[in-house]
Amino acid sequence: MDSPFKDANHIFRDKEPFKEGYTPDEILEREEEIQEYAAALQDIPDGFGAPNVFIYGQTGVGKTATTQKVIEFLESEAESADVKLTTLAVNCNKRTSTYKVLQYLANELYPDEHFKQGTHPDTLWNRIYERLDEISGYVLVILDEIDKLGEDEELLYDFPRAKAIGELENAEVGIVGISNNFKFRENLSQRVKSTLCEKEIQFSPYDAHELRSILSYYADLTFHDGVVTGDVVPLTAALTAQDSGDARMALDLLETAGDIARHEDDDVVTEDHVRIARSEVDRANTRDIITERLTSQMQLVLMATTLLVIDPDGEAKVKTIYLYKDLCDRIDADTLSESRIRDHLDTLEMFGLLEKGEHNLGRRGGRAYIYSLVDEPRIVVETFQEDERLRQGFPASIDALLGAFEASNQSHIQSEFEG
Numbered sequence: 001m002d003s004p005f006k007d008a009n010h011i012f013r014d015k016e017p018f019k020e021g022y023t024p025d026e027i028l029e030r031e032e033e034i035q036e037y038a039a040a041l042q043d044i045p046d047g048f049g050a051p052n053v054f055i056y057g058q059t060g061v062g063k064t065a066t067t068q069k070v071i072e073f074l075e076s077e078a079e080s081a082d083v084k085l086t087t088l089a090v091n092c093n094k095r096t097s098t099y100k101v102l103q104y105l106a107n108e109l110y111p112d113e114h115f116k117q118g119t120h121p122d123t124l125w126n127r128i129y130e131r132l133d134e135i136s137g138y139v140l141v142i143l144d145e146i147d148k149l150g151e152d153e154e155l156l157y158d159f160p161r162a163k164a165i166g167e168l169e170n171a172e173v174g175i176v177g178i179s180n181n182f183k184f185r186e187n188l189s190q191r192v193k194s195t196l197c198e199k200e201i202q203f204s205p206y207d208a209h210e211l212r213s214i215l216s217y218y219a220d221l222t223f224h225d226g227v228v229t230g231d232v233v234p235l236t237a238a239l240t241a242q243d244s245g246d247a248r249m250a251l252d253l254l255e256t257a258g259d260i261a262r263h264e265d266d267d268v269v270t271e272d273h274v275r276i277a278r279s280e281v282d283r284a285n286t287r288d289i290i291t292e293r294l295t296s297q298m299q300l301v302l303m304a305t306t307l308l309v310i311d312p313d314g315e316a317k318v319k320t321i322y323l324y325k326d327l328c329d330r331i332d333a334d335t336l337s338e339s340r341i342r343d344h345l346d347t348l349e350m351f352g353l354l355e356k357g358e359h360n361l362g363r364r365g366g367r368a369y370i371y372s373l374v375d376e377p378r379i380v381v382e383t384f385q386e387d388e389r390l391r392q393g394f395p396a397s398i399d400a401l402l403g404a405f406e407a408s409n410q411s412h413i414q415s416e417f418e419g
C-alpha cells in the first residue's frame with residue numbers, strides 16, 4: 001500500500017501560531033486598551049505602589065494576550081526605573097480555591113521544596129509572606145480566569161491588604177484579575193469589589209475590521225505566500241464578527257479552512273473552504289454542547305423540539321410537551337413537569353441551540369413561544385443517533401423524515417409552547 005500521507009505541505013508554513021498558549025509578537029487593534037492598562041499600572045514604575053486591576057470581556061477577545069504584552073513592557077520599565085518587581089501568573093481554571101492558588105504560589109516561590117496537598121494553609125501563607133519579604137519590592141499576582149475562585153474571596157481580600165495589616169514589611173502585593181464571566185464582578189462582596197475593581201478595563205468583542213487585521217497577521221505567519229485567496233480573510237472575519245467577535249474562533253475557522261484545502265489537495269484556500277470549515281466547526285461545537293453540557297432531560301427536550309422541526313405535520317399542531325412525554329415513554333425515562341420543561345427550553349436557548357420567538361394566539365388569547373433550531377436539524381439528529389439509548393427515542397422513519405425536510409427545506413418555526 002502507498003503511504004496514506006500527503007506530500008510536502010504547500011498550504012501551511014507553520015501551525016505554531018494557531019496553538020493555545022502561543023504568544024503573538026504583536027497585539028493588534030488593542031491600542032486603547034493597552035494605553036488604559038499601562039495607565040492603570042503606572043504606579044509601579046513610578047514607585048508609588050502596586051495597584052489592583054480588573055480586566056473583563058468575553059472569551060477570545062485578547063485579554064490574556066494583551067496582559068502578557070503589557071506585563072513585558074511593565075517589567076522592562078520597572079527595570080529601567082530601578083524598581084523591584086516580581087510578577088506571578090496563576091491560571092485559576094486549574095486552581096479553583098484560595099488554598100490551591102496558595103499551594104501553587106508556594107511551590108513557585110520555593111522551587112526546591114514541595115508543598116503537598118494537606119499542608120496547613122497558615123504554613124502556606126507564612127512561607128509565602130516570608131519569601132516575598134525576602135524578594136521585596138512590588139509583587140503583581142495575575143489571576144487569569146479569576147471567576148473560577150467562585151465565592152472563595154479570602155485570597156482577594158487578604159493579599160492586597162498584606163502590607164497594610166503588617167503581614168508584609170518589604171513587599172507590596174497588587175492583583176490583576178482577568179475574567180470572562182460578567183456575573184463574577186456583580187457577585188463579589190462589597191469589601192472585595194472596592195479593592196479589586198479599583199481600576200477596571202473592559203475588552204469588547206472584535207468587529208469584522210479588527211478581526212481582518214488579526215487574521216491577516218496570522219495568515220502571513222502560518223500560510224505559504226499566495227495560498228490564501230483574496231476573500232478568505234474578509235469572509236472569515238465577517239462570519240466570526242456576526243457570531244461572537246472571538247479571535248480564537250476566527251483563527252480556528254481559518255486553520256480549519258486551510259486543513260480542508262490541504263486534505264483535498266487544492267493549491268489555494270478559497271471562500272468555499274471557509275464555508276465548509278464553518279459548518280464543520282459549528283457541527284463540532286453543537287456536538288460538544290449536546291454531549292458534554294446537557295443533562296439527559298435537556299437532551300430529551302431538545303430531541304422533542306427537533307422532531308417537531310422536521311415533522312411536516314408537527315407545525316403548531318403538536319406541542320413539545322406531548323412529544324417529549326412520548327419520547328420519555330419510548331426510552332423509559334422519567335417525565336418532568338411542564339414548568340421544568342419550560343426551564344429546560346430556556347437553558348437550551350441560553351446554550352445557543354434553540355431560538356425563541358413569540359406569537360399571539362389571536363381569538364384564543366394569550367401568547368405562545370415558538371422554538372426553532374439554530375443549527376441544521378441533521379447535526380442534532382446525528383449527534384443523538386450516536387447515543388445508543390437516545391437513538392431508541394426516534395421513530396423508525398427518522399432518516400426519511402430528515403431527508404424530506406431537507407428536500408423541502410422547511411426551516412421555519414415549528415414547535416409551539418403556550419405561555
Ligand SMILES: Nc1ncnc2c1ncn2[C@@H]1O[C@H](COP(=O)(O)OP(=O)(O)OP(=O)(O)O)[C@@H](O)[C@H]1O
Binds near residue numbers: 019023059214251
Ligand atoms: N489583538 C490581538 N492580536 C493578536 N492576537 C490576538 C489578539 N487578540 C486575540 N489574539 C489571539 O487569539 C487567541 C485568544 O486570545 P486570548 O487568549 O488573549 O483571549 P481571552 O480574552 O484571554 O480569552 P479567554 O477569556 O477565553 O481566556 C490567542 O491565540 C491570542 O494570541
